[in-house]
Amino acid sequence: MGSYHIRGGKPLSGTVKASGNKNAALPCLAAAMLTDEKLVLRNIPDIEDVQVMISIMKTLGMSVEPLPGERSSYTIKRDDLRGDIPRELADAIRASILFAGPLLALQGSIVLPPPGGDVIGHRRLDTHFLVFSSFGGKAELQDNGDIYVRLDSFPSGDTTVFLDEASVTATENAIMLAVMAKKGTETLIRHAAGEPHVQNLCTFLQKMGAEIIGIGSNLLRIKGGLTLHGCDYTIGSDYMEIGSFIGLAAAVKGEITIQGVEREHMPMIEMGFARLGITWEYSGNALCVPEEQHRKIVPEVGGAIPHIDDGPWPAFPSDLMSILAVTATQNEGTILIHEKMFESRMFFIDILIRMGAGIVLCDPHRAVITGPSRLHGQQVDSPDVRAGMALVIASLCASGRSTIRNIYQIERGYEGLCRKLVSLGADVTREDDPVSGSRREDGN
Secondary structure (H helix, E strand, O other), rough: OOEEEOOOOOOOOEEEEEEOOOOHHHHHHHHHHHHHHHHHHEEEEEEEEEHHHHHHHHHHHHHEEOOOOOOOOEEEOOOOOOOOOHHHHOOOOOHHHHHHHHHHHHHHHEOOOOOEEEOOOOOHHHHHHHHHHOOEEEEEEOOOEEEEEEEOOOOOOOOEEEOOOOOHHHHHHHHHHHOOOOOOEEEEEEEEOOHHHHHHHHHHHHHHHOOOEEOOOEEEEEEEEOOOOOEEOOOOOOOHHHHHHHHHHHHHOOEEEEEEEOHHHOOOHHHHOOOOOOOOEEOOOOOEEEEOOEEEEEOOOOOOOOEEOOOEEEEEEOOHHHHHHHHHHHOOEEEEEEEEEEEOOOHHHHHHHHHEEEEEEEOEEEEEEEEEEOOOOOEOOOOHHHHHHHHHHHHOOOOOOEEOOOOOHHHOOOOOHHHHHHOOOOEEEEOOOHHOOOOEOOOO
């Protein structure tokens, strides 16, 4: 799984470029199955989740090739679909469920192994089953854990899909089924997720020829049966990575410029960090987190201890709660962090406490953080993508040396992380496990 060896306490400064949004790349790769014409997808991050997704596509009969001479770009062509998703690949990535919509539309029935991914709490599949049934499909969970879905034909009239929760991947499956519905019909998706990665999928499908109204809202209207064709599309930047580097700059008291920022996706992230006394400046598509900051947690009106909670878009994103928590340990004051969406995401707080953070973990969802705390290096394991990045930030703040193992869980979501950190002046080396041919280097 590999390890990072980090010596903390060094000042960091410099410029990094945001990678493509991995949570947008994954559904767009799945949606590429919906046409038999050649497509080009650009700004695809070179991370483990993307490579697993591409491996699944190739297993199913898709041609996916790097675009010659261009980094992070692929040409994609659907050949004859064949076979099933291998269980070991489905188990490696939550996004394997995104193949359900395209395969069901093209083949009429599918058998999906249970999706894997981060262990951050219960991640139900019921909303996907609701989507399938809304289009007339029948889904059942088999004894071995496989999901069997059958759709004999799309409804002949208009369809309304009401999601019981604003699930991102269920919304994406509903969108991909809706564009493949019968010609002349319309699908209304209510309580839809509106995250930037869902918006990317919609604009990609629009460029392929789909008609989608309401992008970014919780109400989508989609025309069915329009011919989808090839196109050339560029994935947007990863606002989760951007938020992570903002947290890094704030925590280590450095000055970092991040390029490739889409400002329209940043308002709630700005509000969250502002409660910690952290601000930044924009210049075109770049933002700069200056070294000089207030760094005092801002009390609520009347002097009450402030709190930050998360929720579906456009609320503060759950994926940045871990980053916000470690940043708060380095700022003056007290704040309550309330993780509402996943009951296991905050378990990594125990590691921060072991490193010296002043935190009271109230329950699986809430933590009271008082700073600033002096952190000390530790040997730890990365539990998931975002908590792993938070531990990287904590290690860069800490005195002494830290080792973070199981970095596979970090590199699933961050492209070239070690290389980017070293470019900012961090003392970080990466070491593979001996079984994979041990190596140490100052970048990855």
